[in-house]
Amino acid sequence: MRNKKTKKLAFLGLCTAVTLILAYVEALLPPLWAAVPGIKMGLPNIMLLFLLYRFSVKEAAAVSLVRLFAVALLFGNIMTLAYSFAGAVLSLAVMNLLKRIDRFSMVAVSIMGGIFHNLGQVLVAILVLETAEIGYYMIVLTVTGTIAGILIGLAGYLVLKYLKQKEI
Amino acid sequence: MRKRLRNDILLIGGVLLIAAAFALIFFLTRKEGAYAAVMKNGTEIARYALSAEGEYPITDGETVTNLLVIRGGKAEIAEATCPDQICVNHRAVSKAGETIVCLPQEVVIKIVAETKNAPDMVV
Numbered sequence: 477m478r479n480k481k482t483k484k485l486a487f488l489g490l491c492t493a494v495t496l497i498l499a500y501v502e503a504l505l506p507p508l509w510a511a512v513p514g515i516k517m518g519l520p521n522i523m524l525l526f527l528l529y530r531f532s533v534k535e536a537a538a539v540s541l542v543r544l545f546a547v548a549l550l551f552g553n554i555m556t557l558a559y560s561f562a563g564a565v566l567s568l569a570v571m572n573l574l575k576r577i578d579r580f581s582m583v584a585v586s587i588m589g590g591i592f593h594n595l596g597q598v599l600v601a602i603l604v605l606e607t608a609e610i611g612y613y614m615i616v617l618t619v620t621g622t623i624a625g626i627l628i629g630l631a632g633y634l635v636l637k638y639l640k641q642k643e644i
Numbered sequence: 645m646r647k648r649l650r651n652d653i654l655l656i657g658g659v660l661l662i663a664a665a666f667a668l669i670f671f672l673t674r675k676e677g678a679y680a681a682v683m684k685n686g687t688e689i690a691r692y693a694l695s696a697e698g699e700y701p702i703t704d705g706e707t708v709t710n711l712l713v714i715r716g717g718k719a720e721i722a723e724a725t726c727p728d729q730i731c732v733n734h735r736a737v738s739k740a741g742e743t744i745v746c747l748p749q750e751v752v753i754k755i756v757a758e759t760k761n762a763p764d765m766v767v
Contacts, residue, residue, distance in 0.1 A: 555748075556745070559747075579647075579648065579651045580648065580652055580655060580743070581648050581652050582649050583651065583652065584651070584655055584656060586655055588656075588659070591659060601745065601747070603684070604750065605685070605745065605747075605750060605752050606683075606685070606686025606687075607683055607686065607743060607745075607754060609741050609742075609743050609750045609754055610743055610745060610752075611745075612666075612670055612741065612742075614663070614666070615663050615666050615667045615670065618659065618660065618662075619660070619663065622656060622659075622660065
């Protein structure tokens with residue numbers, strides 16, 4: 477029993493490291509479309525999606541939280557933390573809700589997670605900069621979020637498929 | 645499985661439809677902009693006519709943080725002191741409601757159409 481708990485803790489630590497690496501790799505990539513800022517693949521979401529399905533929202537939230545603070549400490553500041561926190565919380569909440577409804581595929585859950593991640597960040601930007609017009613970015617970000625969400629959803633599905641048999 | 649696919653398409657289709665509706669409203673209601681308003685922390689600190697070509701430095705106290713350039717009726721950020729340069733890479737804007745956001749400096753360039761109570765230049 478105790479051994480199993482330790483094993484899981486170690487595995488979640490490993491997952492946190494993977495999300496950090498994915499976030500770092502994503503930061504190294506050139507912007508996909510420089511004319512419209514904020515478009516990202518959302519690579520770390522592969523791990524969150526996997527954790528959400530393999531374990532539960534608790535494990536995904538824990539890994540996400542550690543990742544947020546680690547990224548803020550390593551590469552960012554308190555402002556970037558506010559943006560990523562809002563995006564992550566909203567995204568995970570929506571993904572968990574849709575998964576629990578159990579009527580949608582993993583790809584759809586991933587797409588909605590991507591869109592709501594964007595929405596959380598845009599909402600913070602509107603509040604911080606007190607400019608409602610920023611909301612128009614959501615039009616473009618919804619389309620790009622859908623495309624990214626499909627790819628991330630498929631990747632997450634494959635990770636889940638190959639790690640499902642492994643006992644953790 | 646087939647039912648799931650149908651649900652997926654309904655959900656994502658619905659979301660994209662909402663986005664399309666907003667896009668339609670945005671494109672139908674937008675007008676040519678008359679001014680580029682410089683907002684810092686939500687308050688307008690300067691306003692320049694898009695017809696007046698020129699380079700306008702945006703300062704943070706004494707240091708220049710961004711350089712606003714108005715050329716050919718469009719506004720763009722030509723230089724910025726931030727590391728990410730997102731606002732510099734942003735395309736030039738000219739339609740009312742369009743924005744260029746510089747998150748690190750908390751500067752927003754907002755294109756406005758109305759001419760009421762708008763002085764030519766506020767510095």
